[in-house]
Amino acid sequence: MSVIYDRVALIGLGLIASSMFWAMKRGGLAGEVTGYARSEATRATARRIGLCDRVCESAAEAVEGADLVVLAVPVGVMGAVAADIAAALKPGATVTDVGSVKRDVIKSVGPHLPPEVHFVPGHPLAGTEHSGPESGFAELFDNRWCLLVPPPGSDPVAIARLKALWEGLGSNVEEMDPDHHDLVLAVTSHAPHLIAYTMVGVADDLRRVTDTEVIKYSAAGFRDFTRIAASDPTMWRDVFLTNRDATLEILGRFTEELFALQRAIRTGDGAHLHEYFTRTRAIRRGIIEAGQDTDAPDFGRGQKSS
Amino acid sequence: MSVIYDRVALIGLGLIASSMFWAMKRGGLAGEVTGYARSEATRATARRIGLCDRVCESAAEAVEGADLVVLAVPVGVMGAVAADIAAALKPGATVTDVGSVKRDVIKSVGPHLPPEVHFVPGHPLAGTEHSGPESGFAELFDNRWCLLVPPPGSDPVAIARLKALWEGLGSNVEEMDPDHHDLVLAVTSHAPHLIAYTMVGVADDLRRVTDTEVIKYSAAGFRDFTRIAASDPTMWRDVFLTNRDATLEILGRFTEELFALQRAIRTGDGAHLHEYFTRTRAIRRGIIEAGQDTDAPDFGRGQKSS
Numbered sequence: 001m002s003v004i005y006d007r008v009a010l011i012g013l014g015l016i017a018s019s020m021f022w023a024m025k026r027g028g029l030a031g032e033v034t035g036y037a038r039s040e041a042t043r044a045t046a047r048r049i050g051l052c053d054r055v056c057e058s059a060a061e062a063v064e065g066a067d068l069v070v071l072a073v074p075v076g077v078m079g080a081v082a083a084d085i086a087a088a089l090k091p092g093a094t095v096t097d098v099g100s101v102k103r104d105v106i107k108s109v110g111p112h113l114p115p116e117v118h119f120v121p122g123h124p125l126a127g128t129e130h131s132g133p134e135s136g137f138a139e140l141f142d143n144r145w146c147l148l149v150p151p152p153g154s155d156p157v158a159i160a161r162l163k164a165l166w167e168g169l170g171s172n173v174e175e176m177d178p179d180h181h182d183l184v185l186a187v188t189s190h191a192p193h194l195i196a197y198t199m200v201g202v203a204d205d206l207r208r209v210t211d212t213e214v215i216k217y218s219a220a221g222f223r224d225f226t227r228i229a230a231s232d233p234t235m236w237r238d239v240f241l242t243n244r245d246a247t248l249e250i251l252g253r254f255t256e257e258l259f260a261l262q263r264a265i266r267t268g269d270g271a272h273l274h275e276y277f278t279r280t281r282a283i284r285r286g287i288i289e290a291g292q293d294t295d296a297p298d299f300g301r302g303q304k305s306s
Numbered sequence: 307m308s309v310i311y312d313r314v315a316l317i318g319l320g321l322i323a324s325s326m327f328w329a330m331k332r333g334g335l336a337g338e339v340t341g342y343a344r345s346e347a348t349r350a351t352a353r354r355i356g357l358c359d360r361v362c363e364s365a366a367e368a369v370e371g372a373d374l375v376v377l378a379v380p381v382g383v384m385g386a387v388a389a390d391i392a393a394a395l396k397p398g399a400t401v402t403d404v405g406s407v408k409r410d411v412i413k414s415v416g417p418h419l420p421p422e423v424h425f426v427p428g429h430p431l432a433g434t435e436h437s438g439p440e441s442g443f444a445e446l447f448d449n450r451w452c453l454l455v456p457p458p459g460s461d462p463v464a465i466a467r468l469k470a471l472w473e474g475l476g477s478n479v480e481e482m483d484p485d486h487h488d489l490v491l492a493v494t495s496h497a498p499h500l501i502a503y504t505m506v507g508v509a510d511d512l513r514r515v516t517d518t519e520v521i522k523y524s525a526a527g528f529r530d531f532t533r534i535a536a537s538d539p540t541m542w543r544d545v546f547l548t549n550r551d552a553t554l555e556i557l558g559r560f561t562e563e564l565f566a567l568q569r570a571i572r573t574g575d576g577a578h579l580h581e582y583f584t585r586t587r588a589i590r591r592g593i594i595e596a597g598q599d600t601d602a603p604d605f606g607r608g609q610k611s612s
């Protein structure tokens with residue numbers, strides 16, 4: 001592969017940005033990659049592990065001369081960061097982000113950017129429960145989706161170039177409009193995360209079931225929930241606050257259905273339960289066929305986690 | 307390892323029984339292992355793949371002369387199966403089960419068994435989303451817990467022997483009383499499964515988010531839910547109907563907490579969300595320290611599922 005951007009600036013050096021760095025290096029996709037993180041400790045860690053060719057002391061310094069600027073900070077501070085770097089952006093540069101919510105980011109970042117800069121919001125559908133500069137790895141985006149959400153009238157060349165970068169990082173790229181993006185993600189990611197956080201919180205509250213037992217006997221169901229519920233608190237706080245409407249709509253439907261199932265349990269309506277559980281199996285098969293998970297008997301996780 | 311039971315009968319030939327068979331063969335723990343399944347197709351499959359030394363045409367035939375009888379059928383039919391085999395049981399034999407609910411099984415199976423038979427209910431905390439005679443594998447129980455729930459006054463020798471079998475199958479064994487078992491499992495497994503089923507059902511209902519998109523863009527959260535929600539419908543119907551009280555209690559607490567978080571989202575209470583999500587992280591660390599899951603950046607599942 002060849003260099004797609006001569007100069008890339010990563011603002012925020014967490015899981016996504018650090019994975020992008022290693023994947024850009026793996027593919028030879030970028031010339032110099034600069035980086036900035038608000039915390040001095042994070043900058044020191046980045047320098048120690050060789051994350052970024054140059055770690056800068058300000059976001060403005062990092063974006064100077066950059067052809068691509070990646071905002072990889074929690075959604076709630078995207079606007080403030082955009083305001084901070086606006087004056088230092090090179091004319092013709094592309095600004096993108098990796099936030100899990102798109103409507104709010106477009107609203108908060110867009111107005112700060114000068115007209116001669118291309119704004120192409122994005123969202124790589126990839127992550128782990130880990131966060132911070134040391135959690136990144138080059139393979140994170142391999143075979144995962146990256147959704148680009150360019151506003152109407154965006155420069156097609158800027159979009160194509162960013163698409164080429166994400167493909168070089170290993171992703172499959174599609175375009176989507178912001179409202180639809182936020183609804184799809186509310187279903188597939190945001191509501192499930194809130195539900196997992198809630199269930200783990202309930203377990204934590206129960207005094208009759210000691211922590212030790214819940215942890216010791218964590219069967220498949222609960223263990224999967226705890227993994228989801230271990231994700232970065234700041235990132236997720238911001239996701240829920242900025243994708244409020246879609247998340248609340250899905251949660252409303254969720255509680256409605258949950259109440260119907262609870263009622264079936266209370267009244268002993270086994271036929272209703274069996275029919276419901278049979279239907280949900282089909283979706284799982286679809287996901288396996290779509291190549292987004294494996295069908296190995298141990299879930300591909302090795303024996304211990306089956 | 308040496309033979310623990312000369313003759314073992316497996317009633318029901320699904321994931322658990324078939325894994326027990328392969329693990330017993332791996333460890334040389336049993337002499338002859340007979341098996342019975344209600345469905346003729348299942349019996350034919352078992353014969354074809356060499357599951358059981360002898361596949362019988364009735365449960366009574368399978369248990370004849372057996373030193374250990376394992377009831378590995380859905381919880382809802384345990385009582386009927388016990389009634390069916392009672393007259394054929396060898397005096398001094400041990401009857402156990404592998405059901406996910408213990409209070410109801412004790413109530414429905416216990417009364418059918420003759421006094422000269424030992425009844426030691428059990429529950430291996432292991433499983434996958436797969437079911438049927440071909441889904442079993444010898445490593446399923448390695449490093450997992452198996453809970454034994456002997457009624458008061460059970461024969462200590464019969465308990466110790468069954469414990470030795472489960473240890474030979476790879477498990478760590480503990481004893482627990484039935485009420486406590488059913489509550490702990492409601493928290494760690496039953497409520498999480500119902501919640502996962504519900505969320506997958508919601509996604510399936512949404513017409514604006516097409517099936518294809520939900521499947522295609524299934525991020526970590528939803529994909530984990532679909533795996534849980536792909537489990538055997540009959541088994542889970544029976545779990546919810548027979549562990550009704552504990553499951554409904556936990557679901558009541560769950561909806562209470564979920565409403566509090568929904569309210570925090572609606573009112574923009576970021577501090578509440580952040581505090582909650584920070585607390586749930588600690589439980590995850592506990593599970594990793596307890597050795598019930600791995601801490602690999604890709605969850606130990608390989609790159610595609612990170």
